[in-house]
Amino acid sequence: MINGIWLMYLVGAGIRLWLMNTPWAECIAKRVELSTPLNSWKRVEEGVFLHSQDIAVYSGGVFHETPFCLLFGGFLIRRGYPVIFGTLVALVAYQSFYPICLMVPGILFFMQSDSHNLKAALLKPLLSFLVSLGLLMVISAEIAGGWEFLEATYGFILAAPDLTPNIGLFWYFFTEMFEHFRLFFLATFQINAFVYVLPLAIRLRKDPVLLATALLAFTAVFRSYPALGDVGIYLSLLPMWKHLYPFMRQTFIVGCMFVATSVLGPIMYNLWIFSGSANANFYFAVTLAFNTAQIFLVTDLLFAHVKREYHLIHGSKMEVDEVPARLILQ
Known part of the structure; x- marks a missing residue:
C-alpha cells in the first residue's frame, strides 16, 4: 500500500513537471480550477526571485508555500545543472546502455545556456557521466563478486542471443x-x-x-x-x-x-x-x-x-x- 502511494506521488509529480514544459503551461497556470493563491507557479517564481535577492519572502502577501517548497522550486527554476544531468544519464545508460546517446543533446543544451564558458559546459556533464558510470560499475562488480555481469547484461544487449x-x-x-x-x-x-x-x-x-x-x-x-x-x-x-x-x-x-x-x-x-x-x-x-x-x-x-x-x-x-x-x- 505504501509503495503504491509513493508511486502515485511520483507519477503525479512527473506529469506536473512535464506540463510545466509544454506549450499549455501558460494557459494551465491561469486556470482557476488548478491555480490557487497557495499553489500558483507564478507565485513560486516570485518567491524564488525574492529569496535570491535576499528579500524577506514571507513579509509580503505573495508567497505562501513552505520553505522546503521554496528551496525545491529554486532548484527547478534555476538552469546550466550539468553534473546532475551527467549523473542521471549515467544511471539510465547503466540500466539499458542505449540512452548514452542523450549526452550529445545535453551537452549542446549546456553549451548554449553557458556560451561564455564552453569548456565547463562540455567537461562538467562529461566528467560527471564518466565518474558516475565508473562508480556504478565498481559497485556492481562488488555486488556481483566480479565483472562477469558485463557479459550477462551489456553483452546480452549487444549480442541479442535471445530471440x-x-x-x-x-x-x-x-x-x-x-x-x-x-x-x-x-x-x-x-x-x-x-x-x-x-x-x-x-x-x-x-x-x-x-x-x-x-x-x-x-x-x-x-x-x-x-x-x-x-x-x-x-x-x-x-x-x-x-x-x-x-x-x-x-x-x-x-x-x-x-x-x-x-x-x-x-x-x-x-x-x-x-x-x-x-x-x-x-x-x-x-x-x-x-x-x-x-x-x-x-x-x-x-x-x-x-x-x-x-x-x-x-x-x-x-x-x-x-x-x-x-x-x-x-
Missing part, C-alpha cells in the same frame, strides 16, 4: 539469419541506434530538446529488446512540438498505422502462439508496420521542423482550413 518475439526488429531477422552472417548484420543493426546522432546533432544543434526526442525515437526502433515503454517516452514529449503540427503531412497515415498495429499485434501473436493458425510472418509483419509508423512519425516531425524554419526565413503561403496561415513569433 524471443517482441515489438522490435531483431528477433525475426536473426531467426532467419545464416550464422556466418550474424556478426555482420548484428553490427549493422546496433549501429543504426547510434549512427544518426552526429548528422542530427549537426542539423539540430540549435534545438537540443528536439534532438533528444528524435534520438529517443530512433533508439526505441533499433534497440535489441524494445518495449512499449520505450515508445511511450518519446510519444509523451510530442505535445512540446504542437507548433509543428500544421507542417506535418503524415499524421493521419501514422495514426492509422499505430491503431491498426496496436489491434492486430495481440491478435496475430495469439493466432501464432496459442491457436497455431498463423506463423511468425504474421506477427512480424505487424511489428514491421509498427516500427515503420515510428520512422514515419519522427521523420515527419523533423521535416516539419525544417519546413517551419524555412517559412520563418522566406515567408509562407500555406493555408489551414482554406485560410491563409500566419506565423506568430512569441
